[in-house]
Amino acid sequence: MSRLYAFVVACLLSLAACAAHAAQSVDADGDPAVEQRLRNLANELRCLVCQNQSLADSHADLAIDLRNEVREQIKAGKSDAQIRVWLTERYGDFVLYRPPLKATTVLLWVGPAILLAAALIALVVTLRRRRLRIEPSELSETERARAEALLGSRSDPSHS
């Protein structure tokens, strides 16, 4: 119970940390090319404090520190890939909104495609089966006469 309480408090605190306005994600005075690259990169990176925000959106202290760090590395001439590696060495694939394709993430990447394929196959099979079950049967003479009698005896409601 106390663990749950602590967890709830931690969640609220981190929410507060996310909500607290602290800094601009982009330095208006900086080199526009650097800032643009920073923005593109940060949009694809996850903030570890506010996990559903990107590094570009988050106002958490750590996000600000990491943005500054990334900005410096861009200025130092590192490539986006090098910066991503630098971050994943510290925080793991978790920081990437687009996790790399590896043995452990194969299901994540191909899972939806497999599900979609399975659903399509199921749909086709079901439709085929249903078509086989519904036999297009001709009405016999007596059935037709009966149907006409029934339909003809009914007054059309739209004209009455």
Added chain:
Amino acid sequence: MKRMRFLLPLGIFIVLVGFLAVGLRLNPREVPSPLIDKPAPPFSLVRLDEPTQTLKVEDMRGKVWLLNVWASWCVACMQEHPVLLEFSKNKSVPLYGLNYKDQRDDALAWLAKHGNPYDLSIVDPDGRVGIDYGVYGVPETFLIDKQGVIRYKYIGPITREALNNTILPLIQRLQS
């Protein structure tokens, strides 16, 4: 075939419930660290008590030790503080503090007020070393072995259960 039709949605439902039940038990705030079983990132940091002296990771070679990230502004640190004090009394392995993005005076006052469980605290004023260690919240605790390899990371305030059931047995194994 008819029976299958009835059982299939039920089976899918049960599998779904299973996934959700496991998912509920996982703590999404605990991000597995890629640094486990990797050498502890090097640092050379000033001591909190003696700003003229520095400590390097290499200085700790040959010892199993704990590195606990803390700060005077950190509310959750108060929660684990009694556990750390108790741990330091038992003198099993050295407990070092990484004072993270803090003010020196505040940190010293905090230790004076609440008690100092650390053999030594080092200062990371701008959080750079914190980033190297993949710190994303305070407190966090690293267990580092004799070869300077990170063997375990605990995220959040250490509980007595975590200390007794996980950390202490690991320390024992690493020391032998």
